[in-house]
C-alpha cells in the first residue's frame with residue numbers, strides 16, 4: 001500500500017463513486033475514499049488528508065464550489081490539489097484537452113475514460129510536487 | 132356660324148362686280164382681286180373657303196395662284212372661270228382638285244348653284260377631316276398616356292407631334308429641374324452630335340421665350356411649343372418644349388395643325404408628369420417590397436434564434452441529467468472489462484461498441500451545450516483572418532487526407548471584429564467540417580474575407596459589415612433540404628456521424644454577434660456559406 005496516493009471523490013452519484021473507486025484502485029496506484037455529500041466529503045478530507053480531491057460541481061444542498069471554499073479556508077487541508085468533475089463543461093471548449101483551468105481551477109468533463117483520468121491525476125500531482 | 136368667305140380673282144372689273152353683287156346677296160363675304168399678286172396678298176390674311184379665279188391674267192397666271200393658296204390653306208375650294216378653255220387647262224384644273232371649270236360667258240344663277248354645292252361639299256369634307264383628325268388625335272393621346280417609361284414616352288410624343296403636323300424633323304427637350312437647362316430627350320431627323328451637345332441655357336434663345344412666356348414662338352418653318360401640363364399639380368410651369376420643323380411638303384403649318392400639336396403638348400406634359408409620378412410610385416413600391424422582405428427575413432432569423440435559444444436553455448439541464456449516467460455506464464463497462472473479462476478479445480469488442488455509443492450520446496450533449504455557451508459571450512477584438520486560419524489548422528490534416536485544397540483570399544490589412552474567439556472559431560470549424568464531409572474524395576475549400584461596406588441598417592445608422600465566404604466544391608444541398616439545414620437535429624449524415632447541430636449553433640452564435648449566416652448551394656456543384664459580421668471600429 002505504500003506509495004499509493006490517497007484520492008477523495010465527492011459526488012452525489014453513488015454508482016459513479018462506486019465504479020470510480022474500483023477502477024482507480026484497480027490500477028494499483030491509488031487508494032480511494034468516496035463521499036456522497038459535501039458535508040461528508042469535508043469531514044472525510046479532514047480525517048484522511050488525501051493527496052488529491054475529485055469534486056463534483058453540481059450536487060444538491062452543498063455544491064462543489066461551496067465545498068471548495070470551505071476546504072480553502074481550512075489551514076490543515078487548503079493545499080490539497082482539487083479537480084472539479086462536471087457534466088456541463090465540454091471537451092471542445094477546453095480545446096480538446098481533457099482538463100481545463102477556469103478561474104485558476106482544474107475541470108474534467110464527465111464522462112471520462114479511466115485512462116485519461118489517471119493521466120490527468122498524475123499530471124496534477126506532479127505539478128504539486130514540483131512546487 | 133361665320134359667313135363663308137369667297138375670293139374672286141379676275142382682271143375684268145365687270146365680272147368682279149357682277150359676282151360680288153350676286154354673292155353678297157346670297158349672304159357670302161366677298162373680296163376681290165384684279166391680279167394674282169393681290170389675290171395672294173389677300174389669301175395670306177384671310178383663309179377663304181372658296182376661290183373663284185380666271186386663268187389668263189397679267190402678272191400671275193390663275194393656276195399659280197391656286198397652287199400657292201392651296202399650300203397654306205389645303206381646304207380651300209376652287210372654281211375656275213375662263214374665257215379660253217382648252218383640254219390642257221381642264222385637265223390641270225381636275226388634277227389640282229378644282230370643283231368646277233366654268234366657261235365665260237356664264238349664267239349667274241347656274242354659277243350660284245355651283246357655288247352652293249361646292250361649299251356644301253366643303254363643309255362635309257372639313258367635318259370629315261376634322262373627325263378623322265380628332266380620332267387620330269384621341270388615339271395618340273391614349274397611346275401617350277399609356278406609356279409609363281420615360282424614354283419610349285418621349286419618343287412617342289415626338290413621333291405623334293410629327294405625324295400630326297406631317298413634319299420631318301423635331302426634338303423634345305425637358306428642363307432639368309436642377310440646372311434649369313433644356314436637354315434633348317428625343318429627336319428625329321437631327322444630327323446625333325448636335326443632340327448630344329445641345330443643352331440650352333434658359334437665358335438665351337427663342338426657346339427661352341417659348342418656355343417662359345408659355346406662348347408659341349413661331350418662325351415660318353419651325354414650331355416651338357412649350358410643354359405645359361394642364362393638370363393642377365404643375366401650376367402652369369413648362370416642363371420643356373417640343374420643336375417641330377420641315378414639313379414633308381414644303382407648306383407652312385396650318386392653324387389647325389398648330390392647334391392640334393399645342394393640345395398634344397398639353398397632354399404630353401401631363402403624361403410626362405404622370406410617368407414621373409409612376410416611376411416614383413414604382414420606386415416606393417420596390418422600397419416597400421424590400422422592407423417587407425427584410426422584415427420576413429428578420430422574423431425568420433428571430434424565430435430560428437428563439438428556437439435555438441430554447442435548445443440552449445434545455446441543454447444545461449439535459450447535459451447534467453444524461454452525462455452523469457453516461458459517466459456511470461462508462462465506469463461500469465471499464466470495470467467489467469478490466470476485472471471480470473481481462474484480456475478477452477471478444478469482450479474488448481463489446482466494450483468498444485458500448486464506448487462508441489457513449490461517445491455518440493455524449494457528442495450530442497456536447498453540441499447542445501454549445502448553445503448555452505453562445506448566450507454568454509466573452510467579446511474582445513479578434514483578427515478574423517487569424518481566426519479563420521486557426522480553425523483551418525484544425526482540419527488541415529483531414530483535408531490533406533481527402534485531397535481537398537484549401538484556398539484563401541484575405542485582404543492585406545487585418546480585419547477585426549468584436550467576438551468571442553472560442554465560440555466564433557467553433558462556427559468556422561463547423562463550416563469547414565461540413566464542407567469536408569461534402570467532399571470525401573477531392574475538392575477545393577475556398578475561404579474569403581471581404582469588406583463590402585455599409586450594407587446593413589441597424590437602428591437607422593449604417594454599419595460596416597465584413598463578409599466571410601466558405602465555399603466548397605462538394606455535393607451541394609438539395610432545394611428541399613436547404614430550408615431545414617439550420618434547424619437543430621437536422622442531418623443527412625449517417626447515425627453517429629452528424630448531430631445536426633453544427634449549423635444551428637453557427638446560426639445562434641452569429642446572431643449573438645449581431646451577424647448572420649446565409650447559404651447558396653447547387654447540387655453536384657458546391658455550397659457557399661456567407662457569414663456577415665459587424666466590423667469593429
Ligand SMILES: Nc1ncnc2c1ncn2[C@@H]1O[C@H](COP(=O)(O)OP(=O)(O)O)[C@@H](O)[C@H]1O
Nearest residue numbers: 565566569616622623629630631632633634658
Ligand atoms: N457544405 C455542405 N455541403 C453539403 N451539405 C451540407 C453542407 N453543410 C451542411 N450541409 C447539410 O446540412 C446538414 C446540417 O448540417 P449541420 O447542422 O452542421 O449538422 P451535421 O453536420 O451534424 O449533419 C448536413 O447534414 C448536410 O446535409
Ligand SMILES: [Mg+2]
Nearest residue numbers: 561565633634
Ligand atoms: Mg456539421
